[in-house]
Amino acid sequence: xxxKKSGGQxxxxxxxxxxxxxxxxxxxxxxxxxxxxxxxxEWNCYCNPSLGGCGRVVYGRTQSEIAKFWxxxxxxxxxx
Ligand SMILES: [Zn+2]
Numbered sequence: 001x002x003x004k005k006s007g008g009q010x011x012x013x014x015x016x017x018x019x020x021x022x023x024x025x026x027x028x029x030x031x032x033x034x035x036x037x038x039x040x041x042e043w044n045c046y047c048n049p050s051l052g053g054c055g056r057v058v059y060g061r062t063q064s065e066i067a068k069f070w071x072x073x074x075x076x077x078x079x080x
Contacts, residue, residue, distance in 0.1 A: 009063060010063055010064045010067035010068075011023060011067065012033065012045060012067050012070050012071065013070070013071045015047045015053060015054060015056060015070075016073040017047065017054045017056050017075070018047065018053060018054035018056070020047050020051075020052055020053040020054065022045060022046075022047060022048075022053065022070075028048075028051055031046075031048050031050075031051060032045060032046050032047065032048050032051070032053070033045050033046075033063065033066070034046075036059075041061060042059065042060075042061065043059070043060050043061065043062060043063055043065070043066050044057050044058065044059050044060075044066065044076075045057070045058045045060075045066045045067070045069075045070045046079070049079075049080050054078070054080070055078045055079045055080035056075050056077075056078055057075070057076050057077045057078065057079055058070045058074055058075065058076050059076045059077075
């Protein structure tokens with residue numbers, strides 16, 4: 001067990017910039033929250049503009065890390 005919390009995937013709140021919900025539906029989640037490399041050591045949460053988001057991106061090393069950054073309102077970059 002690597003995770004201290006039970007239940008696996010961390011939850012993501014609505015985007016602080018545009019109120020888009022990146023976490024609501026699975027087809028949205030997989031286009032917003034995904035690993036950037038094959039080793040799954042880099043992740044991003046992307047407020048995907050093609051789905052109605054604002055382009056805000058948060059980078060991190062794990063899903064838990066990007067969830068924390070995302071929910072804290074951090075922004076690594078904006079890609080539109
Ligand atoms: Zn957004």
